[in-house]
Amino acid sequence: MLSDFEVIQQRMSCRTFTNQMVEIEKKSKLIQFFASNTEGPFGNRVQFLLADFSELDPERIKKLGTYGVVRGASLFLVGRVINAPTAFIDYGYCMEKNILYATQLGLGTCWLGASFKRKEFKKLIPGNEDDILPAISPIGYAAYKQSLLESVMKNIARSKSRKPWNQLFFQDDFKTSLTEDEKNPFYKPFQAVRLAPSAYNMQPWRILFDSKKITFHFFMRRVGFRESFQRAIPFQDLDMGIAMYHFDAVTKEMGLAGQWKNKKTKTDQKNFQYIVSWIAR
Secondary structure (H helix, E strand, C coil), X not given: CCCHHHHHHHCCECCEECCCCCCHHHHHHHHHHHHHCCECCCCCEEEEEEEECCCCCHHHHHHCCCECCEECCCEEEEXXXXXXXXXXXXXXXXXXXXXXXXXXCCXXXXXXXXXXXXXXXXXXXXXXXXXXXXXXXXXXXECCCCCHHHHHHHHHHHHHCCCCHHHHEEECCCXXXXXXXXXXXXXXXXXXXXXXXXXXXXXXXXXXXXXXXXXXEEEEECCCCCHHHHHHCCHHHHHHHHHHHHHHHHHHHCCCXXXXXXXXXXXXXXXXXXXXXXXXX
């Protein structure tokens, strides 16, 4: 069984799937896991289910809006959350937890935030009319099985597409950047955050490490989206939730105890918004 850090390193976005059906045992595991994953770090309640479209009429599938974007998938991870200030961060956190679990089972996934019809998918999950469906993911077997070498090469390419450490991670102040160093005791949590997926690869997360208090302050740099688009679905909030889950999962795996707290940390950095802090215990 792969470690969480290894799953984060290996997971790739998949939009084309084979016709191979996901085994009943795996579907049962997914359903149980999704049902147990109901609350994020900020306390917002989320609701997920595994939608099975294998018996759905092809014309109805087209109405869901993923036709042409996702091919071959009949299973979808779908969720809802009440619209609240930190709800999308919690949704991103819990959704990524689900996606990495599916990856652990050998299944392919893909974050979809725009290329689907929310109203159609919302009908699949009972809930309040005001609930939001921020993102979904197809789940199935990837159409193309990569060799080990191809997987490694893709990971190298993915790593190169990410911002370098010195643009994302800082120590004690935003004038002191961190450089990538595997000898850094927090190398894995930092690297897990760096490899997190984000909308349009914006990578909005910035971490300020307080070396005296062993505290990691998470900031968001809001850039790149039209204001009206960002108001509809704040994708960068989802991205922050994804990054937080990567950090949380890997620190726990390393045996590092900590908790999320609001430390109300301020900065004079332009467009930087404080989100939350992870404090070592």
